[in-house]
Amino acid sequence: MTRQQILDLYFLDARHKLIELAAFLDRIERADGKEDFRLKSFRAALGELTGNKKEKAKNVLLAFSDLTTEPIAKAAGKGAVGAWNGAK
Amino acid sequence: MHYIEPHAHMVSRTTDDYERMALAGCEAVCEPAFWAGFDRSSPAGFFDYFSQLTEHEPKRAAKFGLKHFCWLCINSKEAEDVKLAEEVLALIPKFLNRPNVLGIGEIGLNKNSRNEMRVLEMQVELAAKFNQLILVHTPHLEDKLKGTRLILDVLKNDKRIRPERVVIDHVEEHTVQMVLDSGMWAGMTLYPETKCTPARAIDILETYGSEKIWLNSACDWGVSDPLAVPKTALEMKKRGHLAGTVEKIIFENPKKFLAQSPNFKIT
Numbered sequence A: 001m002t003r004q005q006i007l008d009l010y011f012l013d014a015r016h017k018l019i020e021l022a023a024f025l026d027r028i029e030r031a032d033g034k035e036d037f038r039l040k041s042f043r044a045a046l047g048e049l050t051g052n053k054k055e056k057a058k059n060v061l062l063a064f065s066d067l068t069t070e071p072i073a074k075a076a077g078k079g080a081v082g083a084w085n086g087a088k
Numbered sequence B: 001m002h003y004i005e006p007h008a009h010m011v012s013r014t015t016d017d018y019e020r021m022a023l024a025g026c027e028a029v030c031e032p033a034f035w036a037g038f039d040r041s042s043p044a045g046f047f048d049y050f051s052q053l054t055e056h057e058p059k060r061a062a063k064f065g066l067k068h069f070c071w072l073c074i075n076s077k078e079a080e081d082v083k084l085a086e087e088v089l090a091l092i093p094k095f096l097n098r099p100n101v102l103g104i105g106e107i108g109l110n111k112n113s114r115n116e117m118r119v120l121e122m123q124v125e126l127a128a129k130f131n132q133l134i135l136v137h138t139p140h141l142e143d144k145l146k147g148t149r150l151i152l153d154v155l156k157n158d159k160r161i162r163p164e165r166v167v168i169d170h171v172e173e174h175t176v177q178m179v180l181d182s183g184m185w186a187g188m189t190l191y192p193e194t195k196c197t198p199a200r201a202i203d204i205l206e207t208y209g210s211e212k213i214w215l216n217s218a219c220d221w222g223v224s225d226p227l228a229v230p231k232t233a234l235e236m237k238k239r240g241h242l243a244g245t246v247e248k249i250i251f252e253n254p255k256k257f258l259a260q261s262p263n264f265k266i267t
Helices: A003-030 A037-046 A056-063 B015-023 B043-062 B082-095 B114-129 B141-157 B176-181 B198-208 B228-238 B243-258
Strands: B003-005 B026-032 B067-072 B101-108 B133-137 B166-169 B185-189 B213-216
Touching (some): A037 A056, A056 B141, B003 B228, B003 B243, B015 B026, B015 B043, B026 B043, B026 B101, B026 B243, B043 B067, B043 B082, B082 B114, B114 B133, B114 B141, B133 B141, B141 B166, B141 B176, B176 B185, B176 B198, B198 B213, B198 B228, B213 B228, B213 B243, B228 B243
Parallel strands (some): B026 B067, B067 B101, B133 B166, B166 B185, B185 B213
16 A cells, blocks of 8 residues: 555544544643553653654554563462553 | 454354354354453363363354354463362363364463463473364463563473464564564454554554464453454455455465364365
């Protein structure tokens, strides 16, 4: 597909998602209380969207990932939250 | 259009879903053993589940003209209890000669713990001993990268395991390359919020090619779409992919992998 064709097919969808993301950050900033590790990872991932670096989707996923290599001693629960809490 | 759904948890779906899948062109559905959304209290719970997968569910699918196949294992979410896992794995050999069983799956990791690793190794041993295909679940979200690396290490270190007989499921942009480099198959799961959207799955196909890769809905009791595969096929057509390419991804590729099991027969 050409860039023009991709814009025709996906621009409105991407614009919608970008505004949702901006509104999410506005919502967070209006609210009281402390941030946590998820927002820190989120802001790091946002940094991957600008500039000419390739593989933006991959780099965003890496920004949320546990980059350690050893198995953990015991699974404390079953769920994942979407960002690695390296400080815990 | 016809397609194979290589990963769907139909015990959690309604008969309406079977009907919609059949109307969309599904010819066969393959159901890995997984977590029920709660921990089973004993091995007997797994015995009943394996019976459901090998006896009851094929009959339910057949009412809509669909072939039903399954995979057996204890899933990684219940693998922290190694003793329970040992007892469940002892049940599996007596089910392996059932006519719709394709192999051992979906094994893998959830939180990447030592006990999960131990149970993964036990299940790889079971697959090797009985010469079974392997279907692997990779962890969710922040745990996926690390878990995929650990799983690949276990599989590559066992020289009895032939990579072309293993599919590593739920790959995304940060894990697909390492899976394909290993010689194993890669599965892309199409979820509305987590894992891949149709657009991203097609991006991955356009970037990494169409060899040793398939699409699945992994529809279950959570937010998921049993028609995700045909919807992605439609998106591929919108993006100008030829009918033959779509057919390869949604039918020929899963057929090629699954046909390595003598039980996988579709007309």
